[in-house]
Amino acid sequence: MSLDERKMQILQAIIDDYITTASPVGSRTISKHAGLGLSSATIRNEMYDLKELGLLEQPHTSAGSMPSDKAYRLYVNSIIQSVELSEPEREQLMVHFSDRLSDLEEVIKRTAVVLSSATNYMSMVMTPQLNDISLNRIQLIYISSGKALLIIVSTNGLLKNTTIDIPDGVTPEYLDKISAMMTTRFAGCKLKDVSENLIYDLFIELGERREQLSFASSIASGMHSTYAGQNKVEVRGADKLLSLPEFSDIEKARELMSAIEHKETFMTLLNDAMSMELSVKIGGENADPKFKNSSVVTATYKLHGEPIGSLGVVGPTRMDYAKVLAVLKFLGDSMSSMIEEICDDDNGKKDD
């Protein structure tokens, strides 16, 4: 028994119907509405075969059928290469980005909002991963006795800062000196490769006394918190999921909500998704059993061609994959170019 053209059409019709109605589809519905010109009895025969192939499932004997994870997978595989938004759809999304966003955080938040409202599912957008990004400049700014601001600029123009404690008596001039040395020494290095020891060595070279060790370590921990604190994820539209019949059970809703309290869960999802331009995990395909009844669809965004972060959607397995994939791909690209714009204001200008 093979999966001929007609079976595919019927499966497709069932998926389409189930995606919108969320209730098992009967043979009669397909016969009447799919426009295949076949009677319900014929559809039934085909559906029987589809069941044997593991593509359809029945909640109980006398109920209609619903697509299995396997069926969605088949469907997703067939469309994933060709998802694309239409021009009007693109325009409709871009309206929300009409004001120029100059702040990275703004871009992320806005994208999360738009993604959730465009798909009607829960959206998540992670901040760029900076550990693998090379340093361009390190600058310490004197704030007051005992406190300084540590600024880190990456080669691709991203900027991050944090306050650190400094020893008493450290002067602004001294901070400038250290900043300059650190910049020369660490320019081009990756943030994660700058260890406390390396910074300590640098202080020794400067001819500093042992007491400065605490200074070195507070710089190191500042640099570390700079990219650790960077691992944030913006989650939006959780309430959208609650309106779905899938979550009409209060217990499931509560589970979902407490998952949202732990943003690390989403961080893991998004981190795992970084390796693929577009990724779809359907139901049981998810590593985390929390999502075994949901689908997680993700895309990446890039800087200079390198993926630096990802964004995604969590929804029921009966999801409009075509639309969600297209929106994600588009928003991923648009994030990439917005971030590029934020970072490269100067790079572009260097050319003239």
Next chain:
Amino acid sequence: MSLDERKMQILQAIIDDYITTASPVGSRTISKHAGLGLSSATIRNEMYDLKELGLLEQPHTSAGSMPSDKAYRLYVNSIIQSVELSEPEREQLMVHFSDRLSDLEEVIKRTAVVLSSATNYMSMVMTPQLNDISLNRIQLIYISSGKALLIIVSTNGLLKNTTIDIPDGVTPEYLDKISAMMTTRFAGCKLKDVSENLIYDLFIELGERREQLSFASSIASGMHSTYAGQNKVEVRGADKLLSLPEFSDIEKARELMSAIEHKETFMTLLNDAMSMELSVKIGGENADPKFKNSSVVTATYKLHGEPIGSLGVVGPTRMDYAKVLAVLKFLGDSMSSMIEEICDDDNGKKDD
């Protein structure tokens, strides 16, 4: 018919019982468990009076009674002056703050988490309000051609920064000059009082050309976004509310969740609460009808005696007000001292 001692005791017993069980309390329950040595018939007579006074409500004729908003108000008024955590309770809370937190955001997040887990309700903590706080220093740091970092330090040591666009060709030295001028000019001013025009005037004084107007305005908008973006609120433990019988209705749960999407709602609550050291809004007392079935309890935190922010709890009207108020008061105070510590690292040192 007045509210004598015994009626108060009975009301108290009903409140206590209802707070834990969430289901209407019958006269028999009180008679057996409250230890008043009265028969259920007597209790019934008293309950009849309490009903006439508007302190008890019945969901239907043959059901037990539950306290009205008015009853909770009476109760809260009677305890609000004297709420205090016991020493062991304090210690148990302080365990969560044992590691020194040097970052304001960390303090806020941690407090939100602890507040929610200590009360078992949804917690919210706002970031400090900076518009009324006076400036100490303004510093522009050159990042790259076209971009600079704007740092604002308030007189009480709080620090905030944001990136701004700068015109081409602006040098680091020029930024230093402007920083110095702005600091001299605006030190002691309040952030909200620094208008674009004032900054523009300063540029004119510097003898700058008209083209620099865009620079002035980007500094102004940077300063503005600095305190606008500051108005954040950390919300935790929304899932806790979903476990309550009050929210067993999925529709109510959804409403709650979509309220959480709009953090402005909570911002309004917390802003309104700034004027009172401790504030309790019971059910209908809330201005926002969204909370007409909930209670909102808030406290403030301070810097140098001035309230700069607030934190609170949203839960059902049947709330353990004594505990919640005590926890809030304590955490408000502990936030105050932690923030004081963060800001005053230098002030303290100035003394020696």
Next chain:
DNA sequence: GTTAGCAGTCACACATTGCGAGTGCTAACA
């Protein structure tokens, strides 16, 4: 291979019933 027709299945919505928690009233008692 396709279709009509029909028996059989099963969830779901709806009405019915009985139970139990709780009131409200009355009459008796201290």
Next chain:
DNA sequence: TGTTAGCACTCGCAATGTGTGACTGCTAAC
């Protein structure tokens, strides 16, 4: 006069039973 026991009555709720309708699965005819 306040307190209590006793009892009829109310009403929500959970358990149970029933009818309906949306299906399938099969068979026989086209």
